[in-house]
Amino acid sequence: MRLTCPLCGERDSREFYYQGAASMLNRPPADAAGQEWHSYMHLRDNPAGEVRDLWYHQDGCGSWLVVSRNTVTHHISSVDLIGAQNAG
Numbered sequence: 067m068r069l070t071c072p073l074c075g076e077r078d079s080r081e082f083y084y085q086g087a088a089s090m091l092n093r094p095p096a097d098a099a100g101q102e103w104h105s106y107m108h109l110r111d112n113p114a115g116e117v118r119d120l121w122y123h124q125d126g127c128g129s130w131l132v133v134s135r136n137t138v139t140h141h142i143s144s145v146d147l148i149g150a151q152n153a154g
Contacts (some may be wrong), residue, residue, distance in 0.1 A: 070145050073127045081125040087111070088118035088132045091148075120148075133146050 067079040088112065094102045114137055121131045129147040135141065 067140065067142075069121065069131070069133060069142065071123050071129065072145060072147050073129055074123065077123075077139060081123060081149055082131075083122040083124045085122060085130075088120050090120060111116065112133035116143070121145075 068076050069079055069082055070076045090106075094106050116134065116136055119133050119135065121133050123129045123131065132144075132146050132148060133142060134144045134146075136143070
């Protein structure tokens with residue numbers, strides 16, 4: 067798979083570190099109930115279709131990216147810098 071970093075251009079996915087779903091940016095408040103933290107930390111969706119993921123350009127510019135991709139077709143529809151959009 068190839069990702070197009072907005073700063074570095076097209077690169078092999080091995081340059082990037084996959085962090086997880088972009089929804090991970092929506093952390094519960096520190097005083098949230100234990101069940102809310104349990105859900106945030108341990109329960110994950112496994113959708114077939116469009117997803118938004120966090121990736122870190124580890125072997126490149128060091129940017130955090132939100133990658134929108136289709137898990138069925140492997141088509142990547144967009145790659146955005148985290149600071150350039152609302153990743154929630």
